[in-house]
Amino acid sequence: MLQIVKASAGSGKTHKLTEEYINLLFKNEENYKHILAITFTHKATEEMKSRIIRKLDEYSRTSSSKEKQEKSRKLLSSILFDYDMFHISTIDSFFQSIVRSFVRETGLQHGYGVELESKIVLEEAVDRLIMGLDRDTSSSVLKHMIDFAKARAKEGESWNIRKEMHTLAMELDRENYKLYAEVLQRVVSEEDYLTNYIEILKRIINKKKQTIRSLCNRAIAIIEQTQWGITSKNDWRNVFYKAKREDIFEPNKTQQEKLSSPSSWVTRTMKKEEKEKAQEAISLGLDKIALELLGELSHSTEYISALLIRKQIYIVGLLSDINEEKNILGKETNSFLLSDTTHFLQLITQDSDVPFIYEKTGVHIDHYMLDEFQDTSLMQWNSLSPLIHDCLDQSNECLIVGDVKQSIYRWRNSDSSLMGEKIAKEFSGYKMSTPSLKENYRSGANIVEFNNTFFEGIANKLREEIKNTYPSFQGKFLTSSYGEDDLKQQSASKDKGGYVGITFLSNKKEEQERTKALEKLKEIIDDLLNRNYPYSDIVILIRNKAEAEIIIDYFSHVEG
Incomplete structure (x- = not known):
């Protein structure tokens, strides 16, 4: 069975993990060899180990059940004498242990090194790339660098291309790049494909621009013909001028309402002359143009994507060049970046059967417990997911504990949607429970009540403000993370303790x-x-x- 426990700060997450771990130990005294508890810091790892040891020691001395006392003593003795099989680990340590067992498959050699400082390695790759231009001035690398330098100059950025490339290279360390690195490499390496792709982007961009500008020109001509002039910068009719002028334009809520409802253009409070001009504009077809323009602006996803990709396409080539140089450097030094561990592991877990992975590592895991799951990234999850599926296929137990509210901070490239909805959807075919730890044992009742009210209110307000600018924005994650009843906490203390005060200071200077x-x-x-x-x-x-x-x-x- 899979348990997905939603638990906020102070609600006893570590206590819950300790409790579930010990329950599994009591079911089978050998289970400590086959349970893996994963967290994100060495401090959290040591704390969990200490808690389990202390709890077993406590049961061995004070439990009212003689059988429980005896079991606890045996378990405590087994764990302490076989401590290497007590598998509570950071996620990085666990991933490293698997990579070590697949050295040949990852293209490394025994005795490989792990580089902790991505910045140093990536900067060296950039410097080698620049120095290599002396040997090959006809390479695609030079073209990518020239395109990069021109674009930076056009944007008013520094001409110091080396420094700018050092900054750009750090994108290789981001998970969003790693997820698509192989696809991007293929696109860049196939010159004909890239040329055709750029032509397709140009056609998409030009077609949409021509359509929008044509509609705007027709609308402006009618406005000028009827002398239904714009009275202020906030006048909704500015939409025709802005949409014509700007590459990317999304009308605000008021502009959308006006474009979609021409009947609202004429009001009782309008002066007679103004009303006649508006009616004439409608008779000349401005209402139909407005509706057509709204349709074009509302369906611009492909156009906006093409526009942004076209502007940044040269960066893809340059990143690919730097990444290739980084890989060459790794082979020469028989090393890889710590941040690339997840990428290696994803290749291993996707291409290998889980039993084979366990055979290679020499450890068989039946039960997984994942702490602080809100800090898990998509690539990390892609590596863990096959192991969890195998565990559940064997009718074993897995526990996931996390705080969906904290996931928005994106620590360690975490993916907020994992805890929010993806996991439940992925494992919907398995027996599952989704309890919430509602009680807060850390904060006073007034503080808990304030947090519940404040964050639900601020999430709703933020969603509405964003929707005013981007009407298509749904904001379900904001309100589900901060407003659902099962995520609101209750104070464990009956005492109305704690105090929150907010002071607003308003000065222009x-x-x-x-x-x-x-x-x-x-x-x-x-x-x-x-x-x-x-x-x-x-x-x-x-x-x-x-x-x-x-x-x-x-x-x-x-x-x-």
Whole structure:
């Protein structure tokens, strides 16, 4: 069975994992050899191991059941004497252990090295690429670099191509690139294909531009003929001028309503002369043009995609060149980047049967437990997914624990949709439960209540604001992550403790606002000290070190 546990901060995630792990141990005393618990930091790994050991020790001494005491003693002894088989690991360590078992298949040699600093390796690949131009001035690399330099100059960016390429090279370390690296490499390497592709993009762009500009020109001609002039910059009829002028234009909510409803153009409050002009414009066909233009602007996905791809196509070639040079460098030094581990593992898990993977690694896993799942990236999940499927096919148990609210921060290239909906959909054919840990054991009741109200409200407000600019935006993830009843927390404490205060400071000048903020901060701290809170219980959180220096400097002066 698969358990997908949604758990927010302070709700006892680690306690839940420890509990489920020990339950599996009690079902089979050998299970500790066949359970893999995965988290994201070494600290979390050690904490989970310690909790399991402490809990077993506690049961062995204090359980009311003699049988449970005896089982706990045996389990504790087995784990401590066979500690290498106690599989609680970071996701990186687990992936590295599999890659080590597939050295030959990944093209590496024994004794390979793992480079931790992607930046250093990628910058060296760029420098080698530039230096290599002296030997081959007719290469496609030179063409890609010239295109890159021209584009940067056109955008008013630096002419220092080496520095700019160093920055660009870091895109290779992003998962979005890694997911499509092989496809992009094929596209760039086939010159005829690339030329034809660019021609297709041009045709898509030109066709849409011509259609929109033709409609706008006809509309503007009618407006000028009827002298139904624009009265202000917010006049909805500006849409015809903006759509003609701008490559990418999406009408706002008001403009959409006007374009889709010509009957709203004439109102009772309009002056007679203005009303006659509007009616004449409608009689000349402006209403039909407006509806047609709205249709064109509403169905622009292909056009916008083509426009953006055309502008950036040279970058794909250059990235491909840098990536190839990075791979050559890796072969020469018998090493690969730590950040490429997931890519290697994905190739392994997709091309190999799971039993074969276990045979190669020398470890057979029956049960998986994934902690902090909201930090999991799509590539990591693509590597883990076949293992989880195999586990469930054997009627074993898997546990996934995460906080969907935290997934929006995109730590470690995490994919917020995994915890939100993808996992449940992917495993819909298996027995599954989706409990939520609702109680918060860490914060006071007032703080929990504030968070529930604030984040649900701010998610709805943000969704509406985005929809005003981008009407097609649905924002389901925002409201489902922050508004669903099963994600709202309850305080474990009945005491209405905790306090949240928000102060808004409005000053046009930044210096005045900073001074007011510092004065307010001192006022709050003085109040806390007067109520006998020690300094050690007070924390000031800031955005960056520069702000910390300002606060320290301020308090140093006011305290003398």
